[in-house]
Amino acid sequence: MNTLLLLAYLKNPPVIIVPVLRYSGMAIFPFVLLKSRDMVHDHTLMLHERIHLVQQLEMLILPFYILYGLHYLFNLILYRSHHRAYRAVIFEREAYSNEHRPDYLKHRRPWAFLRYAFTNNQV
Numbered sequence: 851m852n853t854l855l856l857l858a859y860l861k862n863p864p865v866i867i868v869p870v871l872r873y874s875g876m877a878i879f880p881f882v883l884l885k886s887r888d889m890v891h892d893h894t895l896m897l898h899e900r901i902h903l904v905q906q907l908e909m910l911i912l913p914f915y916i917l918y919g920l921h922y923l924f925n926l927i928l929y930r931s932h933h934r935a936y937r938a939v940i941f942e943r944e945a946y947s948n949e950h951r952p953d954y955l956k957h958r959r960p961w962a963f964l965r966y967a968f969t970n971n972q973v
Protein backbone atom coordinates (compact mmCIF):
# COMPACT_ATOMS: atom_id res chain seq x y z
CA MET A 851 0.00 0.00 0.00
CA ASN A 852 1.53 3.33 -0.98
CA THR A 853 1.81 6.25 1.42
CA LEU A 854 -1.06 8.29 -0.06
CA LEU A 855 -3.42 5.34 0.06
CA LEU A 856 -2.41 4.63 3.65
CA LEU A 857 -3.01 8.26 4.67
CA ALA A 858 -6.42 8.22 2.99
CA TYR A 859 -7.34 5.01 4.81
CA LEU A 860 -6.14 6.31 8.15
CA LYS A 861 -8.12 9.52 7.75
CA ASN A 862 -11.36 7.53 7.79
CA PRO A 863 -10.74 4.10 9.31
CA PRO A 864 -13.66 1.70 9.66
CA VAL A 865 -15.55 2.40 12.89
CA ILE A 866 -17.44 -0.13 14.98
CA ILE A 867 -19.84 1.10 17.66
CA VAL A 868 -19.54 -0.93 20.88
CA PRO A 869 -21.92 0.53 23.52
CA VAL A 870 -20.50 -1.71 26.27
CA LEU A 871 -16.93 -0.48 25.68
CA ARG A 872 -15.40 0.67 28.96
CA TYR A 873 -13.51 3.48 27.23
CA SER A 874 -14.48 6.20 24.76
CA GLY A 875 -12.47 4.59 22.01
CA MET A 876 -9.97 1.88 21.19
CA ALA A 877 -7.91 1.07 18.09
CA ILE A 878 -7.71 -2.57 17.11
CA PHE A 879 -6.24 -2.70 13.65
CA PRO A 880 -7.83 -2.07 11.21
CA PHE A 881 -10.80 -0.74 13.20
CA VAL A 882 -11.56 2.04 15.63
CA LEU A 883 -14.03 0.93 18.28
CA LEU A 884 -16.18 3.71 19.77
CA LYS A 885 -18.63 3.73 22.64
CA SER A 886 -21.19 5.77 20.67
CA ARG A 887 -21.80 6.98 17.11
CA ASP A 888 -21.46 10.64 18.23
CA MET A 889 -17.79 10.06 19.04
CA VAL A 890 -17.01 9.77 15.32
CA HIS A 891 -17.18 13.59 15.31
CA ASP A 892 -14.71 13.97 18.20
CA HIS A 893 -11.64 14.91 16.17
CA THR A 894 -9.29 14.65 19.14
CA LEU A 895 -10.43 11.13 19.99
CA MET A 896 -10.32 10.01 16.37
CA LEU A 897 -6.79 11.37 15.89
CA HIS A 898 -5.68 9.67 19.11
CA GLU A 899 -6.97 6.33 17.81
CA ARG A 900 -5.54 6.89 14.33
CA ILE A 901 -2.12 7.47 15.90
CA HIS A 902 -2.49 4.03 17.50
CA LEU A 903 -3.37 2.50 14.13
CA VAL A 904 -0.11 3.87 12.66
CA GLN A 905 1.84 2.54 15.65
CA GLN A 906 0.25 -0.87 15.17
CA LEU A 907 1.15 -0.92 11.49
CA GLU A 908 4.75 0.10 12.19
CA MET A 909 5.15 -2.81 14.57
CA LEU A 910 3.36 -5.26 12.27
CA ILE A 911 0.35 -5.31 14.59
CA LEU A 912 0.90 -8.27 16.96
CA PRO A 913 4.21 -7.03 18.45
CA PHE A 914 2.45 -3.74 19.23
CA TYR A 915 -0.06 -5.50 21.50
CA ILE A 916 2.66 -7.55 23.19
CA LEU A 917 4.86 -4.53 23.87
CA TYR A 918 1.85 -2.44 24.95
CA GLY A 919 0.77 -5.12 27.43
CA LEU A 920 4.27 -5.64 28.83
CA HIS A 921 4.84 -1.91 29.20
CA TYR A 922 1.47 -1.50 30.92
CA LEU A 923 2.21 -4.37 33.37
CA PHE A 924 5.65 -2.95 34.15
CA ASN A 925 4.10 0.47 34.79
CA LEU A 926 1.34 -1.05 36.92
CA ILE A 927 3.94 -2.65 39.18
CA LEU A 928 5.91 0.60 39.25
CA TYR A 929 3.01 3.01 39.89
CA ARG A 930 0.38 0.72 41.48
CA SER A 931 -2.29 2.69 39.64
CA HIS A 932 -4.17 1.73 36.48
CA HIS A 933 -4.48 5.34 35.34
CA ARG A 934 -0.80 6.17 35.85
CA ALA A 935 0.30 2.88 34.28
CA TYR A 936 -1.91 3.47 31.22
CA ARG A 937 -0.79 7.07 30.74
CA ALA A 938 2.87 6.05 31.02
CA VAL A 939 2.75 3.53 28.15
CA ILE A 940 4.92 5.01 25.38
CA PHE A 941 2.21 4.55 22.76
CA GLU A 942 -0.28 6.49 24.89
CA ARG A 943 2.27 9.20 25.59
CA GLU A 944 2.75 9.80 21.87
CA ALA A 945 -1.00 9.74 21.18
CA TYR A 946 -1.91 12.09 24.06
CA SER A 947 0.96 14.45 23.24
CA ASN A 948 -0.17 14.85 19.63
CA GLU A 949 -3.94 14.31 19.58
CA HIS A 950 -4.54 18.07 19.30
CA ARG A 951 -2.31 18.48 16.24
CA PRO A 952 -4.55 17.81 13.20
CA ASP A 953 -1.61 17.46 10.77
CA TYR A 954 0.48 15.29 13.06
CA LEU A 955 0.18 12.10 11.03
CA LYS A 956 1.19 13.89 7.83
CA HIS A 957 4.50 14.91 9.39
CA ARG A 958 5.06 12.11 11.87
CA ARG A 959 8.37 10.28 11.56
CA PRO A 960 8.43 6.49 11.57
CA TRP A 961 8.76 4.93 15.02
CA ALA A 962 8.05 8.31 16.65
CA PHE A 963 6.78 6.59 19.80
CA LEU A 964 10.37 5.57 20.63
CA ARG A 965 11.09 9.18 21.53
CA TYR A 966 8.82 8.72 24.54
CA ALA A 967 10.82 5.73 25.78
CA PHE A 968 13.80 7.98 26.47
CA THR A 969 12.15 11.06 27.93
CA ASN A 970 10.93 11.85 31.42
CA ASN A 971 7.75 10.04 32.25
CA GLN A 972 5.22 12.74 33.13
CA VAL A 973 2.28 10.80 34.57
